[in-house]
Amino acid sequence: MRSQDVFDAARNISNxxxxxxxxxxxxxxxxxxxxxxxxxxxxxxxxxxxSAQDEKLLLGTASAKAVMPDISHKAS
Numbered sequence: 237m238r239s240q241d242v243f244d245a246a247r248n249i250s251n252x253x254x255x256x257x258x259x260x261x262x263x264x265x266x267x268x269x270x271x272x273x274x275x276x277x278x279x280x281x282x283x284x285x286x287s288a289q290d291e292k293l294l295l296g297t298a299s300a301k302a303v304m305p306d307i308s309h310k311a312s
Contacts, residue, residue, distance in 0.1 A: 241278060244285035258284065 242255075249255040262280035267273060 238274075238278065238281075241281035241285065245281045248284055248287060255284075 245259070246252070246255055249258060259277065259280050262283065263273065263276050266279060267276040
C-alpha cells in the first residue's frame with residue numbers, strides 16, 4: 237500500500253517536502269522502462285525506506301569489527 241511506503245520512507249527523511257523532492261528526483265532517474273509511474277514511485281519509496289536499514293546493518297557490522305584504541309599507554 238502506498239501510504240505505508242510513504243511512512244516507511246518518512247522514517248529516513250522526516251521533512252515531507254524534502255521526501256517529495258527526493259522521490260521526484262529518484263523517479264525521474266529510475267523511470268527508463270515503459271511501465272507505469274506508480275510502479276517507479278513505489279520502487280523509489282522502497283529504496284529510500286530500505287536505505288536506513290542498510291545503513292544500520294553496515295554501522296552495526298562496522299562497530300562490531302571496530303577496535304577501540306588502547307589509551308592506557310597515553311603519556312600524561
